[in-house]
Amino acid sequence: MTIRLAICGYGNLGRGVEQAALAAPDMEPVVVFTRRDPDTLETLGTPAASVDDMEQWKDRVDVCLCCGGSATDLAEQVPAALRYFPTVDSFDTHAKIPEYFASCDEAAREAGTAALISVGWDPGLFSLTRLLGQAVLPDSLEETFWGKGVSQGHSDALRRIEGVVGAVQYTVPRPEALEAVRSGQATEPAEARAKHTRECYVVAADGADRERIREEIVSMPNYFADYDTTVTFISAEELERDHQGMPHGGSVLRRGHTAGGSAAGIEFSLDLESNPQFTGAVVTACGRALYRLVSGGVTGALTLFDVPLGSLHPGAPEELRAQLL
Amino acid sequence: MTIRLAICGYGNLGRGVEQAALAAPDMEPVVVFTRRDPDTLETLGTPAASVDDMEQWKDRVDVCLCCGGSATDLAEQVPAALRYFPTVDSFDTHAKIPEYFASCDEAAREAGTAALISVGWDPGLFSLTRLLGQAVLPDSLEETFWGKGVSQGHSDALRRIEGVVGAVQYTVPRPEALEAVRSGQATEPAEARAKHTRECYVVAADGADRERIREEIVSMPNYFADYDTTVTFISAEELERDHQGMPHGGSVLRRGHTAGGSAAGIEFSLDLESNPQFTGAVVTACGRALYRLVSGGVTGALTLFDVPLGSLHPGAPEELRAQLL
Numbered sequence A, B: 001m002t003i004r005l006a007i008c009g010y011g012n013l014g015r016g017v018e019q020a021a022l023a024a025p026d027m028e029p030v031v032v033f034t035r036r037d038p039d040t041l042e043t044l045g046t047p048a049a050s051v052d053d054m055e056q057w058k059d060r061v062d063v064c065l066c067c068g069g070s071a072t073d074l075a076e077q078v079p080a081a082l083r084y085f086p087t088v089d090s091f092d093t094h095a096k097i098p099e100y101f102a103s104c105d106e107a108a109r110e111a112g113t114a115a116l117i118s119v120g121w122d123p124g125l126f127s128l129t130r131l132l133g134q135a136v137l138p139d140s141l142e143e144t145f146w147g148k149g150v151s152q153g154h155s156d157a158l159r160r161i162e163g164v165v166g167a168v169q170y171t172v173p174r175p176e177a178l179e180a181v182r183s184g185q186a187t188e189p190a191e192a193r194a195k196h197t198r199e200c201y202v203v204a205a206d207g208a209d210r211e212r213i214r215e216e217i218v219s220m221p222n223y224f225a226d227y228d229t230t231v232t233f234i235s236a237e238e239l240e241r242d243h244q245g246m247p248h249g250g251s252v253l254r255r256g257h258t259a260g261g262s263a264a265g266i267e268f269s270l271d272l273e274s275n276p277q278f279t280g281a282v283v284t285a286c287g288r289a290l291y292r293l294v295s296g297g298v299t300g301a302l303t304l305f306d307v308p309l310g311s312l313h314p315g316a317p318e319e320l321r322a323q324l325l
């Protein structure tokens, strides 16, 4: 039996999900829902349909993987999709997770189905590491480092500056800050500036005042003012040639002591050439898990903290025990 | 409400569990079961009782954490304890897990309770990483490296050699082998010799033939013959002074490609000054999880693959979502 997947929203993540779903032995992407004209969508083969026609797919889809943006799409998209399908999403606005969870929980219960929210790598696999670390080694320091990777939000902020025609921002962890946690030298959380630097590659409009642009960037509150930020002006060709990838990753580090007083360190790291492709793979595996949970009668909103991880894997439980334990 | 824990078997791990349980905000060790005379046991304060008197504790214990040795103790100890309590253990004889699971499953179902088996770090947290890696990044190479750490089994093998009065063996991962996986250069699993070296520190009896001892060690099948093994003779004082710790740890590395063809790497590492204290912390957190699962009606044998990881943490689900996701 093949799990029939819908993909809702076809940007970077939607495509990453389609790729992962096409490669999965037990799942199949059967439709992509989009707000755009479905005929204009170039998928890898999955038929496209309008988000307005979701209802027609009610009996032909087992799980809907919602790939809209966290800023504005998902809060509408997921409750709407929940009327017809169980949903998985990668909502990553950390501060808004409680209210988002509550609204998905309500919509899912009303429809008698379930929503697995905020999966991916952060939130997602990094969250699982933070949880395990705190459960097992409560007396310790924990830090999450991101990068080296492209921050979409910071890149967007650069592009909004007058005179900027293209830009990309890399978040870069400071090796000495990582090493301080790893070695046990650090005893309390470092401040923002000590953990990461920010590297901006900017294409300026002809005749734009580069010094003013640089000044606006490095002094921008919330985004750059609290960091050591470098600004490098490049040509449109260089941006196109050298900065089209979406690499990301990072590490969750935990260092402290057991209750008996012995030192212990836990570290989980990801190094991803394509953030959306890897996130898409996690979302897809979570589609499998949610299908199984819903088949077992689960309803309401869930996070990865509620999911037995064996359910993410296509193998039978006895195989997993024999081969992976 | 406090979760009342029994500890069955009081060796290194039993003590590590007692330490972790004493530090937990929501659990309490109420009894240690031992095969020895309970009056001879020096615990950290938890009363000791004979394993033969388990039944008397039936209504005063919520979960029994079984800390016997995997080689011979657990296969008897756990089914016996299951008659009265849900159990957690850290059974680590990988090849025998399927048959061990089956016998615990039967005993647990018969008693209407549950057994969470093979928790710790390997099997345990490393197994979870292997599972997640395979579920998310199926097209990749995976290697587990152990150490630098003390292997109890290999140390025991040294001590059985004639003329050896004391010994300890460290398993040491080769940095170049780790780096080959991490960088993506390695494309298939390395053979044993290429991944780890073995360092033996041996105290020889007065007048023993050291060359013969060295020869017996490096040529010992299964244990040392397939590795580059160094043998260093030390004094009894040096063994006592420099080699009493039980450090361990290691890394699970996974490197490959997403379905869309982009490179991706996953790495989980532990660096533990005390293997039994850290393992004890995992076993104790799993006691909390099992208590919650059993309260929800779960029966039979389980592994960490079946456990929602949120249940290992003392916090309420809404706190975990707000703070850790």
Ligand SMILES: NC(=O)c1ccc[n+]([C@@H]2O[C@H](COP(=O)([O-])OP(=O)(O)OC[C@H]3O[C@@H](n4cnc5c(N)ncnc54)[C@H](OP(=O)(O)O)[C@@H]3O)[C@@H](O)[C@H]2O)c1
Binding pocket: A008, A009, A010, A011, A012, A013, A014, A033, A034, A035, A036, A067, A068, A069, A070, A071, A073, A090, A091, A092, A093, A118, A119, A120, A121, A122, A123, A124, A275, A276, A279
């Ligand atoms: N948890 C994690 O670890 C993690 C990691 C990475 C990303 N994420 C989340 O994933 C979300 C989606 O990321 P993304 O990179 O896929 O965003 P994106 O490419 O901007 O796509 C977002 C939406 O915009 C629309 N869209 C995409 N391309 C378009 C185009 N050329 N013209 C017009 N509309 C277009 C699509 O909806 P329609 O098809 O309906 O038009 C799509 O669903 C992010 O907001 C982030 O929150 C989470």
Ligand SMILES: NC(=O)c1ccc[n+]([C@@H]2O[C@H](COP(=O)([O-])OP(=O)(O)OC[C@H]3O[C@@H](n4cnc5c(N)ncnc54)[C@H](OP(=O)(O)O)[C@@H]3O)[C@@H](O)[C@H]2O)c1
Binding pocket: B008, B009, B010, B011, B012, B013, B014, B033, B034, B035, B036, B067, B068, B069, B070, B071, B073, B090, B091, B092, B093, B118, B119, B120, B121, B122, B123, B124, B275, B276, B279
């Ligand atoms: N999954 C993992 O990651 C992981 C990691 C580490 C260890 N482990 C497992 O944990 C098991 C237990 O390890 P351990 O280091 O606690 O083994 P251990 O110290 O040898 O203890 C094993 C048992 O031997 C008895 N014992 C201990 N000290 C004794 C003494 N001085 N005299 C007589 N008997 C004594 C105790 O039973 P009584 O109190 O009944 O006499 C104890 O339960 C290992 O076999 C291993 O399989 C698993």
